[in-house]
Amino acid sequence: MASVLVGQFHARDEEGRIYPVQEFRESQPVAADGTEPVSTYRLAIGDRVRYLGGEEFELVQSGIKLTRVV
Template sequence: MAAVLVGQFHARDAEGRVYSVHEFQESTPTLDGLAGAAPITSYKLAIGDRVEKLEGDEFKLIQSGTIIVRESVTTLAS
């Protein structure tokens, strides 16, 4: 199982600091070796810190508990 970068976006915290967030998808193989039905999506900061998706455009930095809000523009990985 390998995580593939599928997108990147910026998010801001309450103080206005900008965070670069990377979005990954990981397929889960089934017993017959084919990809599973629903890929798992995970998020990390560009510096490697884990990010938890909350509701809508809100995310939480796991280490600090800081809430960040996604900005509207998303860049897709090619």
């Protein structure tokens, strides 16, 4: 199943570096069993990002913690 880009935002690490993050969602709005589509996050360069909750994220490969810039 394909994913669709649904949003973009910036996140900052503890050292103040800014990362462009993209949010993707499955192309089907609602699955056949009624569950919501899954969101995934990636940096603009393709690195995977894990959502930790609230405004917190983590780069999967390096473990760097990020906070969404509001």
